[in-house]
Amino acid sequence: MSESSYVIETIIKIVVILTVFSALAGITTYFERKVLAFMQRRLGPMHVGPFGILQVAADGIKLFTKEDIVPQHAVKPIFMIAPVIAAATAFIAMAAVPFLPEFTLPFTDYVVHPIVADVDIGILFVVGVMAVGMYAPLLGGMASNNKWSLLGAARTVVQMLSFEVVTGLSLIAPLMMVGSLSLIDINDYQQGETAWLVAYQPVAFILYVISGYAETNRTPFDLLEHEAEIITGYATEYSGMRWGLFAIGEYANMFTVAFVASLVFLGGYNEMWFIPGGLAIILKVSALIFLFLWVRAAWPHVRPDQLMWLCWKVLMPLAFVNILITGIVLI
């Protein structure tokens, strides 16, 4: 493969991933509102378009045309750059995620690897960049010159820093079994129908999902934008598309967490019975996203002290015990 064709292919992949996941973020908000509504015996958006499907477009137009307000005493450059960090890190993290099995372009023999950068340390890169995303709410909240924002930023650091530990530790055990940090290797390790890593590492899977919820600020742990306590936390002062970037970042992170969970634990894009691999991973990710919405409809928030208790006194020791047992079994 020549240098220029590699560059062009990578750019096309980046553009496709950006557009697809920005659009998916909007569409997921629609499904989230619908699923939440149905679970609470409501109808959800109904008026814009058939069954409210154009609500996404209406919200997009609203966000784009809204006035971009920067508060008077906010630290302007940091305030303006924080949402960009949220969206950027969420999308950069996707660079090392293989979304689909490799396929040949129709009518040609050109093989496409649906991964932007096939780095050897794929999962380390994903987890690391997602952790950098913590700076967005932190900087945004601190630059807003608002007490609620500051509280939200403080809670962000407390929550994400703590659960970063659990994410890393929960992923170590399956990585010890696979022996590689590349997500493609992890996926290939699970070829065959009965070889999903969740069968060997159920505790690690549960730990990873829990900490994934905490890192994407989803409901049992959405302390940093808890309406009843701190308005919207770090995003209180944001309006228009800057707030929209935070939202896109959150939903893109949800997809990254779902993709990593299905790649590491649920057999990735390997073929399942008669289902081709590409469809299989889309189904798994859809199920995990639905679980995100389902949990939001069913469960209440936890208190910050309960969150810390859960993280440091329950989940982290469990993760260590899991690693220890995995190590003993492997030896």
Next chain:
Amino acid sequence: MDLSNYNNRNVSDDYIYMEIDETPTRWQDQFLRVVKRTFSGELFVGLWIVFREMLKFNIHTVQYPLEKLPISPRYRALHEIKRLVESGNQACIGCGLCEKICISNCIQIDTKYGSKGRKVVKGWTLNLGRCIYCGYCAEVCPELAITHGQDYENVAEQRAHYAALPDLVTPMDMFKAGKQKQYPGFGSLSPNASENVKKTPLAY
């Protein structure tokens, strides 16, 4: 005098008290409680309940501008001024009781001598911006002339769109078609009232 009966604030003795376990103090008990709560499956009960409701699809939403809930006949929305069944004139006799009783001072009534020497209503204004829809005016009216209707959608873009007295009075065509609804509550006309109506003997 024994006051014990008066000090007993329990309405009845068949209260159901919630059973609350004592908060454990020893760490073993605390650990046991955590384990018990972790594996009791309550979280999955919550998940199942919302999922069941989604499958049942028993939606309670009223899509308001398109469909409306029925409201009580006693609902106190925008006022209506009734016409007399026998003559079609406004039923208001200008007694001024509604003006007197109005606790937000939003009714003003002005009367004069009519051509036949009777008291007629010269002007009757209702400040809807002040009205709290308490219903005293409708209750005090001796002729059941002022009542509360069912029209609760009284939003307007301009002040001129708000109700003036001619808007509140039953329109003549509706009245002639017999569509004026009388207040069905206490003091209202009997259902066969029109059979019992005699013309007021004005010509002596």
